[in-house]
Amino acid sequence: MASERIVRPGLEGVAAAETRLSSVDGRAGELVIAGFPLEELAGRATFEETVYLLWRDALPDARELEAFRRELAERRAPAPAVLEVLQAAARQKLPVMDALRMAAGLLSLGAGGAAPDDADAVLRLVAAFPTIVAAYARLLDGRAPIAPRPDLPHAANYLYMLFGAPPLPERVRALETYLNTVVDHGFNASTFAARVIMSTQSDLISAIVGAVGALKGPLHGGAPGPALDTVFEIGSAERAEAVLRGKLARGERLMGFGHRVYRVRDPRADVLAEAAERLYRAAADTKLYELAGRVERTALALLEEHKPGRNLKTNVEFYTALLLHGLDLPTGLFAPTFAVSRVAGWIAHCFEQQGQNRLIRPDAEYVGVKNRRWLPLEQRG
Ligand code: ACO
Numbered sequence: 001m002a003s004e005r006i007v008r009p010g011l012e013g014v015a016a017a018e019t020r021l022s023s024v025d026g027r028a029g030e031l032v033i034a035g036f037p038l039e040e041l042a043g044r045a046t047f048e049e050t051v052y053l054l055w056r057d058a059l060p061d062a063r064e065l066e067a068f069r070r071e072l073a074e075r076r077a078p079a080p081a082v083l084e085v086l087q088a089a090a091r092q093k094l095p096v097m098d099a100l101r102m103a104a105g106l107l108s109l110g111a112g113g114a115a116p117d118d119a120d121a122v123l124r125l126v127a128a129f130p131t132i133v134a135a136y137a138r139l140l141d142g143r144a145p146i147a148p149r150p151d152l153p154h155a156a157n158y159l160y161m162l163f164g165a166p167p168l169p170e171r172v173r174a175l176e177t178y179l180n181t182v183v184d185h186g187f188n189a190s191t192f193a194a195r196v197i198m199s200t201q202s203d204l205i206s207a208i209v210g211a212v213g214a215l216k217g218p219l220h221g222g223a224p225g226p227a228l229d230t231v232f233e234i235g236s237a238e239r240a241e242a243v244l245r246g247k248l249a250r251g252e253r254l255m256g257f258g259h260r261v262y263r264v265r266d267p268r269a270d271v272l273a274e275a276a277e278r279l280y281r282a283a284a285d286t287k288l289y290e291l292a293g294r295v296e297r298t299a300l301a302l303l304e305e306h307k308p309g310r311n312l313k314t315n316v317e318f319y320t321a322l323l324l325h326g327l328d329l330p331t332g333l334f335a336p337t338f339a340v341s342r343v344a345g346w347i348a349h350c351f352e353q354q355g356q357n358r359l360i361r362p363d364a365e366y367v368g369v370k371n372r373r374w375l376p377l378e379q380r381g
Pocket of ligand 1: 218219220221252253254255256257258259260261307310312315316317
């Protein structure tokens with residue numbers, strides 16, 4: 001008899017847990033982070049404030065914030081073995097996400113000799129991700145890594161380790177807005193991966209390594225690089241339609257558009273578009289920003305023609321690309337910089353999973369044959 005179970009490929013529309021961390025309303029185009037509408041929080045909070053808020057469900061007061069900032073800042077330098085692995089990875093020119101995945105696993109090694117306990121590990125993960133990414137980016141370019149500066153805030157220190165000079169305030173603000181915007185987003189694939197691992201009562205570092213692996217895929221965190229490549233390939237606004245039509249005709253997806261949950265414009269796209277505009281204006285060069293706007297408008301019109309009624313709209317990745325490019329980050333650093341933020345969200349979800357744990361173990365509907373009979377090797381073929 002056929003099973004009555006409903007199979008939902010991709011688990012679309014299935015709520016697998018309750019969360020207080022973020023609310024994603026795909027129809028209204030609203031994102032709430034720990035109670036704050038994204039637009040209220042992203043452009044105001046420091047990244048440390050956002051992490052504190054997610055983990056403790058309240059904004060810190062000045063004393064709490066200073067203590068939290070210090071706890072993170074003193075854990076930025078990972079164990080020396082991390083640098084050795086990054087050097088080996090750089091010799092093989094591995095992508096940054098692969099290097100980050102390998103190095104994240106090594107954070108089980110405490111920097112000071114003793115293995116970190118859970119409380120130490122969560123801080124160490126958030127603190128060390130920027131150090132790993134920045135060190136590896138420099139190694140890939142044949143340059144020496146720059147040691148973290150504990151006196152700088154988290155976002156400013158990341159830019160300092162990448163470029164070697166304390167960054168301008170508007171660049172720090174742009175990066176913090178980005179980090180706050182992407183810190184958490186419901187049960188996306190990498191967060192779910194982390195929670196599945198955590199639900200087995202495995203350890204936190206394993207959960208984060210799994211999440212990095214999930215984020216690496218182009219359908220999740222790997223889209224902003226290709227989204228920007230498309231803008232560059234187009235080069236000037238009058239070529240937008242021909243280039244984008246060509247891609248759609250070849251069956252390619254337009255990167256930076258479409259979303260599993262949003263059926264309207266991703267609210268993160270607006271926040272990041274505004275932050276990007278401010279950044280490009282501060283640098284007195286808005287050419288690329290304006291071209292991206294033209295490309296976006298053309299893409300939206302063509303996607304409506306291509307999939308009428310499917311509402312394929314701009315997603316977070318399109319303006320992520322523009323913003324991070326404006327901060328002089330190469331495209332290879334876009335997904336890793338996403339991870340620099342999202343690691344805090346993954347950890348918050350790991351806490352939640354621990355607090356309400358039930359092993360995540362869905363079913364699969366078997367559609368293969370049954371009742372096969374074993375044939376000895378000499379009788380096969
Ligand atoms: N360009 C062209 N066609 C598209 C696009 C796109 N960007 N997105 C969806 N479609 C088409 C699909 O080909 C599909 O057509 P079909 O029914 O003929 O097969 C139809 O629209 C429905 O798409 P789905 O694949 O069902 O949508 P899904 O919810 O699985 O996909 C996804 C969401 C993966 C993000 C998709 O829109 C996509 O591939 N976008 C481009 C990649 C991208 O920007 N990824 C970043 C997402 S944001 C994030 O994860 C942080």
